[in-house]
Amino acid sequence: VDASVNRAISMEYSPGSTFKVAQAATLLTFGAITPETQYPCHKGFWTNGIHIGCHEHHSPLDFVQAIGQSCNAWWCQAFRDFVDDRALYPVKATAINDWHSFMASMGLGHILGIDLPGEVGGLIPDAAYLDFTHHGWNGTTIMWLGMGQGEVRTTPLQLCNLAAVIANRGYWYTPHIHKNSSTQVVDSVLTVRHQSRPSKESFEIVIEGMRAAVINGTCTAIRNPHYKVCGKTGTAQNEGHDHSVFMGFAPEKHPRIAVSVYVENGGWGADLACPLGGLVMEQYIMGKLSPASEEKVKKWERKNVKIKAVEIPIMLDDL
Numbered sequence: 001v002d003a004s005v006n007r008a009i010s011m012e013y014s015p016g017s018t019f020k021v022a023q024a025a026t027l028l029t030f031g032a033i034t035p036e037t038q039y040p041c042h043k044g045f046w047t048n049g050i051h052i053g054c055h056e057h058h059s060p061l062d063f064v065q066a067i068g069q070s071c072n073a074w075w076c077q078a079f080r081d082f083v084d085d086r087a088l089y090p091v092k093a094t095a096i097n098d099w100h101s102f103m104a105s106m107g108l109g110h111i112l113g114i115d116l117p118g119e120v121g122g123l124i125p126d127a128a129y130l131d132f133t134h135h136g137w138n139g140t141t142i143m144w145l146g147m148g149q150g151e152v153r154t155t156p157l158q159l160c161n162l163a164a165v166i167a168n169r170g171y172w173y174t175p176h177i178h179k180n181s182s183t184q185v186v187d188s189v190l191t192v193r194h195q196s197r198p199s200k201e202s203f204e205i206v207i208e209g210m211r212a213a214v215i216n217g218t219c220t221a222i223r224n225p226h227y228k229v230c231g232k233t234g235t236a237q238n239e240g241h242d243h244s245v246f247m248g249f250a251p252e253k254h255p256r257i258a259v260s261v262y263v264e265n266g267g268w269g270a271d272l273a274c275p276l277g278g279l280v281m282e283q284y285i286m287g288k289l290s291p292a293s294e295e296k297v298k299k300w301e302r303k304n305v306k307i308k309a310v311e312i313p314i315m316l317d318d319l
Contacts, residue, residue: 009119012153013262016234016269017070018247019148022162023079024067024206025198026102032082035063035205041073048140052076052147067209068217070233072147079146083139092138093127100126105197107161107172108154115176123153149237156262159247163258166210167230167249169203171195211252218270219248222278227285228252229278233269241265246273250281257284276300 005011027033038060044053054072058065066074082088082095089095103109109124123129125145130137133151144150154162157175165172174192210230213219219231231248244263249255259280261273279293289297 006116006118007262007264008156009114009116010155012120012122012155013243013245014236014238015148015152015154015159016236016243016245017072017075017148018159018162018232018234018245018260018269019152019154020067020070020075020146021166021206021210021232021247022103022106022108023075023146023148024063024209025106025166025196025202026099027078027082028063028202028205029102029198030082030088030098032085032088033063033078037078038062039066039071039074039077041071045073045077047080047143050140052143063205064209064212065217067206067232068212068215070213070218075146076143077146080139080143083142093131096125096127096130100124102197105194106165107194107196108158112157112161113174114157119157120155122155122158123151125151148234156260159245159262160258160260163247163249163260165196166203166206167255167258169200170198207252210248214248219246219274221270221275222248222281224250224278224282229281231274231277233274235269238265244271244273245269246277248277248281250285257281 041054041057041059041061043056044051052072057069057071061069061071061074082099083092085095089098100109103124108122110121111119113119125133129151130142134141142150145152161172161175172194174194207230210232211228213233214223214229214231218233219229222229222231227250229248229250230252231246234245234247236243236245243265245261246269247258247260249258259277261277261280263273263276275296279289279296282293283289
């Protein structure tokens with residue numbers, strides 16, 4: 001492992017199920033899904049001899065619980081149906097290019113412009129890319145994009161920025177680390193506000209799903225009695241052990257911090273990245289960790305777990 005690489009900005013990873021929140025805001029705005037949309041899942045689903053696996057949960061789920069329970073079958077079927085809906089988009093290339101534009105507006109698939117060297121942009125495929133890599137593609141052949149797998153690549157910083165976009169109900173600022181820049185030009189560039197394309201209403205519904213994940217879904221490990229946390233776990237497929245991923249923000253109504261955690265070969269997002277993200281938020285908001293949280297830290301220290309989390313204090317205009 002090269003310790004000199006800043007993995008927060010210089011490594012591209014599959015975002016796994018954390019990507020579902022960006023997918024949700026986009027498809028809601030398109031009208032491809034509604035809060036009442038349901039899809040069946042029985043430890044996954046089969047289509048054309050292809051099996052998409054999922055963990056056991058109640059079925060069918062509505063939109064909010066599809067985020068809360070992180071149902072792979074739900075999001076693959078929703079994305080497949082969107083791509084193949086010729087009434088919504090008469091041309092499939094237009095559908096994917098519009099989808100790509102919405103993702104880019106949330107800071108995904110391109111560099112964000114942070115004032116640190118070595119930032120990479122990740123990848124959100126468009127129609128031209130798919131024409132080159134997936135001859136004759138359709139909703140079924142690329143449905144893995146719906147759950148954040150396949151060609152989708154993001155950086156940990158982009159996932160943290162996505163959490164800030166959702167917390168802000170649609171906008172974000174170019175992230176930066178240097179508080180006192182030497183020139184006004186740099187200051188003006190690094191305080192640019194970007195407006196994403198999904199509707200504010202779609203973000204409000206996505207937040208309901210992220211809150212459901214904490215109440216009774218995959219993020220229950222970070223429930224906190226002092227403030228309401230919104231989160232999303234991810235388990236990113238890898239040739240070795242899967243990567244553990246989490247992104248979220250807190251508090252729900254007047255957010256102060258957005259966080260992403262990426263643990264290489266860490267396994268399930270709910271098992272490691274999620275509780276670590278909860279500790280980061282707790283320390284930031286409360287100014288200290290509770291005795292129970294301190295015990296968690298000691299446990300991981302004994303196991304020699306070393307984590308780097310990305311956090312962005314949220315810049316609010318008027319929420």
